[in-house]
Amino acid sequence: MISVIIERNEYLDEIILEKKEDLHHLLHVFRLEIGDKVRAVDGDYEYICEIQKIIENKVHLQILEKREDAFSLSVDIDAAICLIKNDKMDFCIQKLTELGIRSIIPTVAKRCVVKLKEKKEKWNTIVKETMKQCQGVKPTQIQEVTDLKKLPLEDYDLILLPYECEEEHSLKYVLQNRVEKPRKVLYVIGPEGGFEKEEIQYLASKRAEVVSLGKRILRAETAAIVVGGILVHEFG
């Protein structure tokens, strides 16, 4: 079923679509007609609808069923990703949205070499497009760019810090030896140049668990997506 993203609102029995891009998507790309089913999501709920009327650049959807969000994970998983080149960050945002990561914090560390132009709008468009495809209900939030030292670490009950120089603790070991299921998990991925030792020490002093992802050195975007996938599999 084709998905459209709508604003949060008290929808009772009708949803009216007016945005050009939605109309184009439904009427021209997918050639939907009166009587066809459409799925609308507002970040909290999923509405199963039927096209009732198409008049004057408006599509009226009749709500057949309102459903609770069954597409989000039971644990909040957030990713702090140090700034990487634009296309790689875009790729990460797309993949982490597909996986259902709750929020992404673009993070600045000492060895970040990327200069940031205003990207938030583009990142939000990527999230929106991905949401249509992946059937999610709650969009991944893209947070403001944040300095590593200003990450809200106290909000999390599990913080994972993949570090290529760690030799003993693997991510697998840490996950297998946990007793309680966490409610909020953060993982922090370093820049292409890696973390500085002092940054690792700072995060470790704030309860971050330093983990290895294996002997090979992964690119930052690979590490970001792989760890996201492992955590979704473990806790989702």
Ligand code: SAH
């Ligand atoms: N410049 C560094 C590599 C940085 S890789 C070097 O060449 O040595 C970018 C980020 O991916 C790292 O900061 C880390 O968070 C993660 N990463 C990559 N490979 C890893 C591994 N084998 N174990 C743990 N973390 C890894």
